[in-house]
Amino acid sequence: YFPRGIRTFNVVILGVGFLFIFTAFTTCGNVEQTVVKSLGNSTFTGSGYHSLGIIYGVFSFSNLLAPMIVTVIGPKFTMFLSGLLYSGYIAMFIVPSTWSFYLTSVLIGIGAAMLWTAQGQFLVENSEASTINRNTGMFWALLQCSMLFGNLYIYFDWNGRTEIPDNSRRNIFLSLLVISILGTLSFLVLRKSHHEEEMLSEEEGQSLLSTQTILQLLKTKTTLLLSPCMAYSGLELSFYSGVYGTCIGATAQFAEAAKGLIGISGIVVGIGEIVGGGLFGLLCKNSRFRRTSVVFLGMVAHFVAFYLIFLNIPDDAPIVFETTSLKKPYLTPRYPVFMII
Template identity: 75%
Template sequence: MADFRTFNVVVLGLGFLFIFTAFTTTGNIEQTVLKNLENNTFIGSGYHSLGIIYGVFSVSNLLAPTVVAVIGPRCTMFLSGILYSGYISVFVIPSTWSLYFTSVLIGVGAAMLWTAQGHFLVENSEASTINRNTGLFWALLQCSMLFGNLYIYFSWNGRTEISDSSRRNIFLSLLVASVVGTLSFLVLRKIHREEELLSEDEGQPLLSTPMMYKHRANTAIQDAKTEFKTILQLVKAKTILLLSPCMAYSGLELSFYSGVYGTCIGATAHFGEAAKGLVGISGIMVGVGEIVGGGLFGLVCKNNRFRRTSVVFLGMVVHFVAFYLIFLNIPSDAPIVFDTSTQRSPYLTPSISIALLCSFLLGLGDSCFNTQLYSILGRVYAEQSAPAFAIFKFIQSVFAAVAFFYSGYLLLMWQLLMMVILGFAGTLCFFVVERMQNFSGEQLED
């Protein structure tokens, strides 16, 4: 049994590695690709597509637990993987309607996939192995930011335009990766548990298999209703209200590092023929920052040498340094140009090393905020963790969606200013919650 569980966790991590190698790479390059389409009839926007994905994802989180309970985590992840593959395939032969239609589908699929992943990981773990299994899964997942973007660098390096043939080859390769990850979910082994429904009167098995599924569905619906009521209660809690600015900021900076900044680098005319290849290297550096931050703060928290406030403050400083350097180094019209390159000149002569340093800092700072938000929510709402994390994901996804929609219209300086203001407010509010925790010594509830 233990061997099967370890096998399942490894296969689960590899499946997500392949799927998110495809999806993360797509999110990083899609606006650049769509701006270079040799097709005058296509009017879609990569920013709008990502905004739809995160908007639908935020709402679908409310329904995902019921679906997973009814059809099971393995089947849910397989079906979700098909939706991810469908989204990747759109870029092989792009059309506006299919881009936005699959954006809605993948938003639903993402909610189902991540809910099923959490359920399956817990199902294959025990108290003594949950930390190891979680670490193993996230280590494999974070590697997804490296391989696809490295392929983009070698494919695009030296190119000033992305031809149709180059685009097709790239997305066919990413589609293959996504399909491989989806098929790997079929290899997952089922963990058998003795869960028979017994008659209260006779003490014998009462329900056939179809009736078992019906009973499970009814139970899941009741659980979903209960969880939804808990969510409504927690939304009004003082702790959640105070943490909301920090959650919202995590959504803004998520959209910036995952889709906007790579596009800005690819559109910077001063980088010349290296610009398109740097989109891939930028994604790799973000991934390295995430991996370094996750490992570093895991050791920090384990040894209790720093409090959560110290890590969050570090994240704020790291991000603000990155934002200032980006403001100086990248042209202000980089997010909004609709041809192939920027027209404005930045304050400094654009430097590739500074641009890539900022990518690393964006990933490092993101790991600061997210690890500590998970930490404080897990401590304050230990008995209500699922609803609390659902609220976190909802707020984060809504603001990520909003940010993707305005990213194609606002100059870079205004986008950076919005993140600075919300990041500073979110950090202060996080400090208040941590101070309340230190004084109360117990769960904070309204």
């Protein structure tokens, strides 16, 4: 029982660490383009869109090398190091400069690959066949809550503002930095279980071969067929995590409520992820529903969401900050519609 208790403890701490780090990072991603465009510093020329593009581009390529790094220094310290890179990116917004903005974007892309590779290995090491579903569910439940808390802060601080002053920006990112550091430090509390020690020699051999295995998998029929779906999921993630909130904040028809609605939108996205994950998980257990059916339900939901966005968001909302110059959308934007989206 005691080793199992250690493993459950590790899974909970792992989830809490990711909850804190991604409370900071997802909130940062949701508002960063709005923050960047509101900077009064004429020497800063960075773009939040470019930053997110760098992060996920470097993330993609770094996944080929991450398994070797995890093998050398272990998943616990890999996650700790990655958390420091996430914290560095968030700290940059306190005193922003263009060069540090893009440098930390590269570093966090590398850190993301190491973090998620280490997380997967650590979760498996602390699970058995009888507990893997429970442990995965516990971890994802904690992770999905990360969309709620930071965005709630954004709503209360930005509601009624038409511009984001420097002192407000500094306070927000100082708070997010503290949260991220707490999540990073929590990884140091993780303990080595007896089950994990037994698996180390086998896992090390598998990890050293994983880069070669990845390259082989890229050539298989299944991976080639799945690639368009994977590419689409990346486009969709980048849209709702970085572009959609910016569009809401730049919609003139919301006037002074626009900036606060960025936070509310992020909260509702988080609720949608939690409810959707639970609902689709239950559907998958029903023998009448296959995974293909769940994918089709998601596709229909996306068709509805993107068509409503097309009708309700001004064409230039993603790129224009001065709300007085925005074009008019086809329909008059209303709060409930944006929350449904």
